[in-house]
Amino acid sequence: MMPNIHKADIRPARPLRATRDFTPNRVPQVTAEFWLIKLMAVTMGETAADYLAVNLGLGLPATSAIMTLALIGALALQFAQRRYVPWIYWLAVVMISIVGTLITDNLVDNLGVSLVTCTVAFVAALALTFWVWFRSEGTLSIHTIVTTRREAFYWLAILFTFALGTGAGDLVAEHFALGYLATGILFGSIIASLAVGYYALGLDGILAFWLIYIFTRPLGASFGDLLSQPTEYGGLGFGTIVTSLLFLGIIVAVVTWMGLTGKDQEMVPAA
Template sequence: MTETSETPGAYVRSGAAPGHRLRWNKVPEVTAYFWIIKVLCTTVGETAADFLNSNLGMGLTGVSLLMSALLAGVLVVQFRTKAYRPGVYWFAVALISVVGTLISDNLTDNLGVSLTTCTTVFAVALAVVFAIWYRREGTLSIHSIDTVSREAYYWLAVLFTFALGTAAGDLVAEKMALGYWVSAILFGLAIAAVAVAHFALGLNAVLSFWIAYILTRPLGASMGDYLSQPTGDGGLGLGTTITSVLFLAVILALVVYLSMTRKDVTESERELSLQ
C-alpha cells in the first residue's frame, strides 16, 4: 500500500518548532523494496530473538536489556541524521523487531501474562499512540515524518506494531493450531485483502498502510518459524542461526543496493539533494 505524500519535498510544516525542523522525510518511500525488507526484518526478529535467548546464556531478561540498549543507541543515531539513511533506518527496524519479540516473550514466558491479554494491551497502547500522534500532529502519514516529535511517535508506533504482531500471531497459532506454513498463508491473504480494499475499494491509504504493517509481523514470524524449527515440529529444520544469517544477508544486499540507487527516496527529495 502506497500513501500519497502530504508534504511535497518533505519540508517541515510552518507550525513546527524552530528547534525541531528537519529538511527531509526520515523514512523511505513505500515501495516493493520497503515491504520485502520489512518482512525480512520481522523474520529476523523472530529467529534472532530465539537464537540470542538460546545461545548467549543471559536469560530472556538479560538478552532483552542488551538488545534494548543497542536499539536505543541506534535510534540516537537515527534521530541525529538529517534525512533518510537506509543503513541506519533498517538497522533500527531490525533491532526493534527483535526487541518487540522479546517484550512479548518476557510478558508471556517470564510474567505469565496470557497472549489474549498481551494482544489486547498492545492493541490499546498502539491506539493511544496513534490518537495522541494524530491529535498533536494532524496526520499519521509516514510521508510526514519531518520533525523530531513526529519521528518519536513513528518509532513508538513501530515498536508497538511489532509487539502486537508477535502476540497476535502467537495467539492465532496457539488457538487455531494451523502450523507455520498455513499461518503464513493466512496472514499473507489478510495482507492481500487489505491491498484489495485499498486499491479497489478506496480504503484510506494511511489506515491501509498501518494495518498491513502490523500484519507483516506475524507473517514474517510464521516464515521464520517454518524455516528454523525442527522437522518434527512442522518446520524445515534450518535452525535459527542459518535462518537469521540468510535473511540478514539478503537485507544487507538490498540496503546496499538502495543506498547506491536511492530507489526508495522520493523524487522530490532526490531533486533537492542535487541542489
C-alpha cells in the same frame, strides 16, 4: 500520498538537501523494496531473538537488556539524522523488531501473561499512540515525518506493531494450534486483501499502510519459525543461525541497492 520528486539513477545517490519549499522525509518512501526489507527484518527479529535467548543460552532477561541497549544506540543514531539514511533506518528497524519480539516473549514466558491479554493490551497501546499522535500533529501520514516529535510517534507506533504482531502471530499459531504454515498463509491472505482494498476499492492509504505493517510481523514470524524450528515442532529444521543469516544477507543486499539508487528517498513540502 505525497509525490516523490527525487529522481533516482544507477549512480550513488546524493543526500537530499532541504530547500525553502521542500525538506527530506526522515523515513523511506513505501516501495516494493520497502516491504521486502520489512518482511525480512521481522523474520530475522523472530529468529535472532530465539538464537540469542535459547541457542546461546543468554535467557530472555539478559537478551532483552542487551538488545534494548542496542536499540537505544540505533535510535540515537537515527534521531541524529535530519533525513533518511538507509542503513541507519533499517538497523533501527531490525533492532526494534528484536526488542518488540522480546517484550511479548518476556510478558508471556516470564510473567505468565496470556497471549490473548498481550494482544489486546498492545492493540490498546497502539490505538492510544495513534490517537495522541493525531491529536498532536493532525495526521498519521508517514510522508510527513519531518520533525523530531513526529518521528518519536512513528517509532513508538512501530515498536507496538512489532509487539502486537508477535502476540497475534503466536496466538494464532500456538494458542489456536493453526501451525506456522497455515498462520503465514492466513496473514498473507489478510495483507493481500488489504492491498486489493487500497488499489482497487479506495481504502485509505494511511489505514492500509499501518494495517499491513502490523500484519507483516506475524507473517514474517510465522515463516521464520517454519524455517528455523525443528521438524518435531512443525518447522523445517534449518535452525535459527542459518535462517537469521539468510534474511540478514537479503536485508544487506537490498538496503545497499536502495542506498546506491536513492529510489526510496522522498522530498516533501516543508511545514
